[in-house]
Amino acid sequence: MKTTIAEVHKYVDQEVTIGAWIANKRSSGKIAFLQLRDGTGFIQGVVVKAEVNEEVFQKAKSITQESSLYVTGMIKVDERSPLGYELLVTNMEVIHEAVDYPITPKNHGTEFLMDNRHLWLRSKRQHAVMKIRNEVIRATYEYYNQNGFTKVDPPILTGSAPEGTTELFNTKYFDEDAYLSQSGQLYMEAAAMALGKVFSFGPTFRAEKSKTRRHLIEFWMIEPEMAFYTHEESLKVQEEYVSYLVQSVLKNCKLELGVLGRDTSKLEQVQAPFPRITYDDAIKLLHEKGFDDIQWGDDFGAPHETAIAESFDKPVFIIHYPTALKPFYMQPHPEREDVVLCADLIAPEGYGEIIGGSERIHDYELMKQRMEEHDLDPAAYDWYLQLSKYGSVPHSGFGLGLERTIAWISGIEHVREAIPFPRLLNRLYP
Structure with missing residues (x-):
């Protein structure tokens, strides 16, 4: 047999x-x-x-x-x-019969292993991480299919950028400029106006010259958009979805988590609802923890996110960031002009932000004003502006970074192990 x-x-x-x-x-x-x-x-x-x-x-x-x-x-x-x-x-x-296989049971340096990534994938540890990645992907489709979402595939080549072009890869699209997508969000908003609740799952690209353990040049994102959903309703979807992923891995990848030596007791606590802290209170918390230099209006870096997360035993939402820190499309807070209805979900144990989301602007005049303030090309974004002109409704969405989520659930140190063939600042091989 x-x-x-x-x-x-x-x-x-x-x-x-x-x-x-x-x-x-x-x-x-x-x-x-x-x-x-x-x-x-x-x-x-x-x-x-x-x-x-x-x-x-x-x-x-x-x-x-x-x-x-x-x-x-x-x-x-x-x-x-x-x-x-x-x-x-x-x-x-x-x-x-294999002869002189280069990766032996002894210890090897990271660069050597990355040069031999095509072979390193065969190791027990990498096998475990890839199986957990597969389970997260499987559970993602299961969650959204069970909850009435329709999968929509946004384009990878775009003529504009949802968050500016400074961190985008530029290419020629015949005789005009194009960019590798950094997010499918704007297209998913269009899809939500047609199909109600939608999600995408695909590669995204950020031309950030970063070498941190949290960054990849090419990574995968899950981006749901939901028509008639408020910011509060979106937060509930986010915490339910993340809880579903973690519990699915705990149930179906016990062997792999054991191979990685993961402390599963911490994962067992990951059940909705998640704690929330406002940006204002996060600043106060950081001051109490000795981060005296950070001021209201500053963005949080990795040490700040880690310090905030240490105060909670589950992922934590940081809500209501300053308007100036966030993209043009985010809905203002109804009682404050200086903050928007948004949230970042910070994973425990120093893994940082795994979700960014917000309620989207649905007022035509306000959207037009924000686009002008951000010096966006009216011709390139006219189709997007039309979404708030023809039958606009309140709607919300978010994006989850697959590799950061896998790194956190797996307990691995660097996101480069969470994707089969990582693209890093100085690595395009193999």
Whole structure:
């Protein structure tokens, strides 16, 4: 019976064949232990000299790391194994013998591993992170499909930018300028006016010359927009969605979280509702914590976000930022002209902002005024302005950064491990 490592629980005390690679091995005079991987998981193969012919045992002793093979054997329960099972090998058929595989079980530097990212993905740790990424993606589609959202795909090439062009990649679109999208939000607002509740899930690009552990040049965002939703209603969707993601990973990725050594007790606390703090009170809190230099009107950096998050045991919303700090499209606070109806969701444990969202301006004259104040090209944004001219309604939305969310849930230090092939300030290879 041909099967996969993920399915071995169905074949206890039965003989199966698995197509696999050798992740690692060790052997003594009478027994060889093969760490096998097949993409679905990892399992230990045990080759006992007295129970196989000499040719099979010699193959087990000599086979090299990352060689590929078909391995046949009996599935046995093994409570010592994280998987719960092991393979008692009876036969091996080598498909391809790998020679001088560059990533050995010893420690390697980050740059070396990044140069070999195409191979580093095979490691147990990276496998675990990618499986958690997949679960976050699966749970995202499940959440929005269950809650009446329609997926809409905004363009990646755009003629304008929702938050200015200073951090955008410019390219030629035949004889005119175009940009790689930094957000699909404006297009999602148009989609919400047609379909009510929508979400996008796609790549975005920021030409920020940043080297922090929170930044990527190319990353993926989930961007819902909701017609007839207030800022308050949007916050409830955000906390329900993030809670759903975390609980889904806890339920379906126990093995992977264990591989990463993640403290799941902290994740178990992530259930809606989330605490909220105004920007005004956040400034006061930072002053109490010794950040004397930050003043009202300043944006928060990573140390500030971390200090605020340390006061809470769940993700925390920072609400009502100063108008001057935020993009042109955000709805003013009804009682204050100096702040807008917006929120950033700050993850615990120093992972920073994972969501930015707001209620959007739906008044035509105010939108026109804000666009003029931001010196936006009227011709490039005319289509967007028309959204507040023809049947405008109150509406709200947000964007969640996939890789930051994965880094936080996984407990990994840097977002570069949360995406298969990261694009960083000085890295376009492989």
